[in-house]
Amino acid sequence: MSGRLGHLWVYLAASPLLWLTLTLAAYQAAHALAARLNFHPLANPVLLSIIALVAVLRLSGTPYAVYFDGAQFVHFLLGPATVALAIPLYQHWDRLRRMWLPLGLSLVVGSATAALSAFGIARLLGASRDVALSTAPKSATMPIAMGIAEKIGGIPSLTAVFVVLTGILGAMLGKGLLDRLGCRDDAIKGFAIGLTSHGIGTARAFQISNLAGAFSGLAMGLNGLMTAVLVPFLRGWMTA
Amino acid sequence: MLGGFTLLLLFQLAGEVLAKALALPVPGPVIGMALMLAFLILRGGVPAALDGAAHGLLAHLSILFVPGGVGVMLYLPQLRAEWLPIAGSLLLSTLLTLVTTALLLRFLMRHWGKKP
Numbered sequence: 001m002s003g004r005l006g007h008l009w010v011y012l013a014a015s016p017l018l019w020l021t022l023t024l025a026a027y028q029a030a031h032a033l034a035a036r037l038n039f040h041p042l043a044n045p046v047l048l049s050i051i052a053l054v055a056v057l058r059l060s061g062t063p064y065a066v067y068f069d070g071a072q073f074v075h076f077l078l079g080p081a082t083v084a085l086a087i088p089l090y091q092h093w094d095r096l097r098r099m100w101l102p103l104g105l106s107l108v109v110g111s112a113t114a115a116l117s118a119f120g121i122a123r124l125l126g127a128s129r130d131v132a133l134s135t136a137p138k139s140a141t142m143p144i145a146m147g148i149a150e151k152i153g154g155i156p157s158l159t160a161v162f163v164v165l166t167g168i169l170g171a172m173l174g175k176g177l178l179d180r181l182g183c184r185d186d187a188i189k190g191f192a193i194g195l196t197s198h199g200i201g202t203a204r205a206f207q208i209s210n211l212a213g214a215f216s217g218l219a220m221g222l223n224g225l226m227t228a229v230l231v232p233f234l235r236g237w238m239t240a
Numbered sequence: 241m242l243g244g245f246t247l248l249l250l251f252q253l254a255g256e257v258l259a260k261a262l263a264l265p266v267p268g269p270v271i272g273m274a275l276m277l278a279f280l281i282l283r284g285g286v287p288a289a290l291d292g293a294a295h296g297l298l299a300h301l302s303i304l305f306v307p308g309g310v311g312v313m314l315y316l317p318q319l320r321a322e323w324l325p326i327a328g329s330l331l332l333s334t335l336l337t338l339v340t341t342a343l344l345l346r347f348l349m350r351h352w353g354k355k356p
Contacts, residue, residue, distance in 0.1 A: 027303040046302045050309040057313060064314050071307035077297060078304045080248040082269035083255070084294035086276035087286055093277075102348035110341035118333035127325035131318070135329050139337060142308055144267045157311055158318065162330060164309035169334040171302075177335065183342050188349070192342035196334055203302035217298075219341075221273050228265045 013062060019070030026052045039207060041172040046164065046200055078143060081199070085221055088214035095187065096218065103191065107219070110195045111226040112234070114139035118162075119238050130155055133238065138162040140227035141198040141220055148228055152235045163198065170197020171204035186212040194219030244293030251276045 012018040030048035037043040057067055068075070089096065096103070115136045122132035134154035137145040142163045149159035174193040183189050186209045193201040194216030202220050206213030255272025258264065264271065280286060286294075312319070319326060 023306055024303070027300075027306055046305055046309060049303075049306050050312065053306070053310045054313045057310070064311060067310060068307060071310070074304055075307040079252045079269045079272075080245065080293075081297040081301055081304055083248045083251045083272040083276050084297045086251075086273045086280060087291060087294040088298070089273075089277055090280040090286060093281065099349065101352050102345055105348055106341050106345040109344055110337055113340045114333060114337040117336045118329050121332050122325045122329035125325035125328045127322050127329065131322050131326065132329070135326070135333070138330065138333070142305060143269060147267055158315055160308045161312045161315055161319070162326075164305050164312070165330050166334055167302075167305060169331060170338065173335065174338055177338055178342050181339065181342060183346060185346070185349075188342055188345050191345055192338050195341050196337040199301045200305055202298075203300070206298065206301075213298075221270055224270045225266050228267070228270075232265065 013060065014066065016070035016073070019062075019067045020073055021070075022056065023049070023053065023071045023074055026056075041176060044168050044172050046171075047168045050164070078141070078199070082141065082143075082221070082224075085202075085217040088210070088217050089221070092211065092214040092218075099187075103218075103222075106191065107195065107222050107226055108230075110192070110219075111139070111223050111230050114196065114223075115227060115231050115234060116237075131158065133235075134158045135162050136234075136238065137227050137231050138166040139196055139198065140224045144224040144228055148231050151232055152238075164200070167197040167200025170201040174201060174204065175208060187215045190215030191219045195223045198223070242289070244287065244289035244291070247287070247290050248276075248293055248297075251279070 026049040027045060030045040030052065033048060034043040034045045057064065118135040118138055119132050122135050130153070133152055134149050136152065136154065137148040137159060140148065142160055145159050145163045146156040149156045170193055174197065175189065178189045178192060189208060190205045190212030193205045198220045202213060202216040205216035252269050252272040254275055255270065256268030258271050259266060259268040
């Protein structure tokens with residue numbers, strides 16, 4: 001790199017603008033690629049942009065903290081986006097109200113399945129206790145899951161990674177699996193996808209239909225609540 | 241659009257304050273979502289500006305997870321050391337949760353969901 005370019009790089013690499021712009025650009029490129037592939041489940045935009053950004057950061061020797069200085073503006077929007085989930089919920093409120101009992105029971109069972117199976121399978125396959133505990137809240141949305149991990153003795157930033165991976169897996173596999181099970185109701189599909197894989201699944205569910213998206217958003221919000229209550233409670237069994 | 245975004249932040253703020261003040265186990269934004277839902281039910285409709293702001297955020301919900309996901313680079317050694325239990329746990333648990341939730345909900349709706 002010549003002197004002037006070197007200076008420019010030093011300046012840009014330290015400013016939030018570069019990493020914020022790259023995050024948006026990487027996601028848009030990934031989204032365009034996924035669209036060209038007709039949203040094939042394997043071409044998940046979140047997965048593709050994370051791979052691209054990690055590659056750029058590693059090649060340029062940029063620490064994650066420097067990257068996050070810029071990308072935190074995107075990360076911050078998780079909060080208002082969670083609040084915004086109230087809007088599709090309200091739009092499908094009548095249907096929701098009629099279904100409260102089946103939804104509530106499925107929520108409790110689904111939430112417990114997510115936490116206990118993640119922890120149990122991780123332990124069975126030989127994960128260390130801290131890592132296995134960090135998998136338990138993985139189906140809750142990111143800020144909730146990180147808070148729970150801290151509370152139960154997991155590693156919050158590792159949980160953040162598991163949350164994203166679970167979201168990607170649910171988004172990639174959810175629709176195909178549920179179609180194969182013969183689920184024709186978009187409300188059921190959305191609820192299962194959102195409970196399992198929070199916001200990333202919900203983004204995918206909105207591609208199925210507005211109804212699927214609304215129920216996915218509902219399940220994401222409810223499972224955030226349920227996981228926050230259930231996992232600290234189940235913690236006693238996990239260490240036994 | 242701007243008014244709608246302000247409204248979203250106001251409800252998030254209210255949620256955070258409530259969660260801290262009452263030491264709730266639930267994060268602020270989720271309380272904010274519940275408050276917003278109650279507000280919309282009481283009001284009986286979604287203000288246009290709010291609808292616009294919410295739509296903008298929800299249309300690209302998944303990009304919001306990218307910065308956190310890039311954090312994977314900090315844990316590559318740990319992930320490599322325990323890749324099998326981690327991959328097995330996340331994959332199997334995801335499939336199990338999807339199937340359990342969908343089949344149970346479908347079963348329950350056939351039996352109780354038809355009530356008016």
